Amino acid sequence: MPARPDRQRRKEMLDQWKARERAEARARFPLPSNQLRALFAMLEQELTRHGCDHSLRLVQHWLAASGFPREPVETWLRNNGGRCDCEVLANVRQAWEDAIHDVP
Ligand SMILES: [Zn+2]
Numbered sequence: 001m002p003a004r005p006d007r008q009r010r011k012e013m014l015d016q017w018k019a020r021e022r023a024e025a026r027a028r029f030p031l032p033s034n035q036l037r038a039l040f041a042m043l044e045q046e047l048t049r050h051g052c053d054h055s056l057r058l059v060q061h062w063l064a065a066s067g068f069p070r071e072p073v074e075t076w077l078r079n080n081g082g083r084c085d086c087e088v089l090a091n092v093r094q095a096w097e098d099a100i101h102d103v104p
Contacts, residue, residue, distance in 0.1 A: 019102060022101070022102060025095070026100065026103070029096075030073045035066070039059065040089060043086075043089045044089060046058050052086035052087075054084045059073070059077065059088060080096075
């Protein structure tokens with residue numbers, strides 16, 4: 001056995017670390033992943049039509065209409081760089097995609 005991890009071993013360790021990061025990110029999702037997908041799809045559609053008014057107006061409307069609690073979702077969105085509807089689409093969707101990309 002080599003004294004230091006070889007290249008392959010380092011890659012495995014990095015992959016494991018990244019997989020753990022993604023699992024932890026998924027554990028912090030405030031809603032099931034399919035609901036987050038629906039939220040991003042709604043934002044994409046509505047922002048194309050109406051644009052962003054620098055608030056979470058569309059998100060809040062969708063949460064109320066879907067019967068989801070507002071506070072945990074908004075906290076999670078802000079923690080992931082989503083302080084308004086267009087930032088949710090630009091930043092949080094990317095974070096969500098990164099976190100689920102190894103989930104079948
Ligand atoms: Zn915006």
